[in-house]
Amino acid sequence: MAKLFFEDTDDEIDLPDGAPIAEACEEAGVPFACTEGVCGTCVIEVTEGMDNLSEFSQAEADFLGDLNCERLACQCKIQGGRVKVKF
Numbered sequence: 001m002a003k004l005f006f007e008d009t010d011d012e013i014d015l016p017d018g019a020p021i022a023e024a025c026e027e028a029g030v031p032f033a034c035t036e037g038v039c040g041t042c043v044i045e046v047t048e049g050m051d052n053l054s055e056f057s058q059a060e061a062d063f064l065g066d067l068n069c070e071r072l073a074c075q076c077k078i079q080g081g082r083v084k085v086k087f
């Protein structure tokens with residue numbers, strides 16, 4: 001079981017290992033539009049646990065450039081452990 005923590009709301013959500021984070025992020029208030037990694041609406045900042053997210057996708061690289069602390073929530077799966085985000 002993985003944990004996704006939202007700094008903005010202090011909410012922590014349990015997710016199965018390997019689950020997409022989009023739905024939990026949407027419920028926490030992250031805005032979504034295309035859900036395909038194209039529009040950039042769902043940008044989140046990962047403040048802890050970047051290694052626990054799925055590999056940086058080509059769609060994310062195209063929109064965000066080099067990997068730093070930002071990810072597209074519609075493209076990420078949580079692999080396990082704990083990930084802390086803000087938006």
Ligand code: FES
Pocket residue numbers: 031032033034035036037038039040041042043072073074075
């Ligand atoms: S909703 Fe468009 S990039 Fe994620």
